[in-house]
Amino acid sequence: MRTSSRRTAVAVAAACLTLAAHAGVTAAAAPAGGTGDTRAIYAVPGTDVQERTAINRTGALVLSVSGGEAVVEATPEQAERMRAAGLAPQRRASVAAELARRGQGAPGDFPPEDRGYHNYDEVVAELGAAVADHPDIATLTSAGTSHEGRDIPVLKISDNAGQDEAEPEVLFDCNQHAREHLTTEMCLRIVERFTDGYATDPAIAEMVDSRELWVIPVVNPDGSIHDVASGQYLGWRKNRQGPGTDLNRNWGHKWGCCGGSSGNPNAETYRGTEPWSAPETAALRDFIDSRVVGGEQQIEAAIDFHTYSELVLWPFGYTTDQVTEGMTQEQYDRFERVGTEMARTNGYTPQQASGLYITDGGSLDWMWAEHGILAFTFEMYPAQGGGLEGFYPPDEVIAEETARNDEAVDVLIREAGV
Incomplete structure (x- = not known):
């Protein structure tokens, strides 16, 4: 004790x-x-x-x-x-x-036993194919470029994807942390499900017809590529800007406020020299800011996917207080209600983000505090692991562990219209 x-x-x-x-x-x-x-x-x-x-x-x-x-x-x-x-x-x-427990793959690709994962070029190709196959409901743009100059692709899915309609918008982003490759597969699952399923699944058609969905499968392309550059996993977390910045400590709300990030460039939670010093977070900020139309933020809800621990998290991460500046009891209760409902569908544990440990400068807190977005973080499979291996589950689990979140995704899409 x-x-x-x-x-x-x-x-x-x-x-x-x-x-x-x-x-x-x-x-x-x-x-x-x-x-x-x-x-x-x-x-x-x-x-x-x-x-x-x-x-x-x-x-x-x-x-x-x-x-x-x-x-x-x-x-x-x-x-x-x-x-x-x-x-x-x-x-x-x-x-x-x-x-070293995994095999040695070709340079720039996953180890041979994990070839079911998509590298950056394959992700871009998959997104391009989705647009080619479904040009009426899918468009592909870029949120901006990474430190090393790569596009951060954004796929929009809606019944009139080429137009900006007055419909609730929902954002799904993945792979802020480089080694969390299962999250990229989660975003690709969302793309596949809502494009290929549109013509045959009435429930999916209803959501696509009444919402605008934005999917960003690779927020951190440089780090993701670096993590498999040798053909073997490196356990790399940050971006590739100098010693690397932890993108999920570089967002502007309460940046560096509360001991939930590091000022040491060598630390895994290094927050950068100032808010938005990482081009990847600045690109996502600019994209989200661009969805303010007529003075109102069109993105009403979001999930930022991470691995691992099987958690559904909601703001705030910088404080353990439930009711505080920028969060009324009514607002907190809504987060808890929706988070708990999503967790019932996938078996994750729902909790306030700070229940794990204090973080500051995270995307979750900024999306809510700056724009009033009903923003959640999902920590995906596995529930626990021996260590670094938890970030590299075998590719055999991709289909099951991404489909596991289908109902939770639907819950949030529908909540965005409330």
Whole structure:
């Protein structure tokens, strides 16, 4: 059992670690997946929200939580900081060993046993084919370009896709974090279902006829490509701007406010030099801002897909308060109601985002605070994992684990019209 003195020690140590990170004295992390990669997977038993937040503030990263046990990715130095904060990390395996369990594929592609996943070029080809096959209900544009100059493709699905109609809009985006490739497959599932199913499924036709759907399968194309550039997984999370920015800590609302991101460029949760310093987040901001028509935001609801932990999350991530600035009780109750309804359909656990650990500068909080979008984050399969392998489920699960969210997607689309 945790004592109050231990909680105090954790809080004090975490504050010191945060100051150290701001001062730039945190040890540099080794290159992801390289021969000098010193990262390992640790289990930290009996944690609560405060302690998991403290873990992240050491520069380590909580990957999943089950029964209070946190599975953590950390360097030996970060593990020592956890111990200094009163935690008890137990080493399980090296990250390099976990990544090496998969076979070696061709450069720039997935390992051979995971060829069911789509690389960036294949995603673009799939989107182009959807438009070619369904030109009346699908159009393809770009939200902007990545740090390395790649398009961030956006597919629109609606009964008159070439026109801007006065219909509720819903946004689905995937792959903010490079190694979360299952999310890209989730967005492709949505594209396939709402285009190929339009002519044969009356329920899908009704949603397409009465809504405008936007799908962004690869928010982080450079990072996604880099993660499989060698033909073997690298465990890469961030974009490719210098040492990399965590895109989901770079959004403008409460950026860097609350110890839910890092100022150390080597940290996995590095928030960037300022809000929107990553071109990928700036591109999505500009796209979402562009949907303000006649002074009103047309996007009414959104899901940002991530892996892993099987969670349905809603704002806010920067505070554990339910009712606070920008969130009334009535608004919170709606988030909880819709989130719980979606979770009933897919078996995920519904909770406020900060229930996992504190984050700041996330897309979820910005979409709601800036635009009043009913925005959720889904953490997909698996519910828990041994570590990095949780980000790389075998391609045999793609069909089942993406179809698992069909009903939840439908719930949100219909809620957008309420």
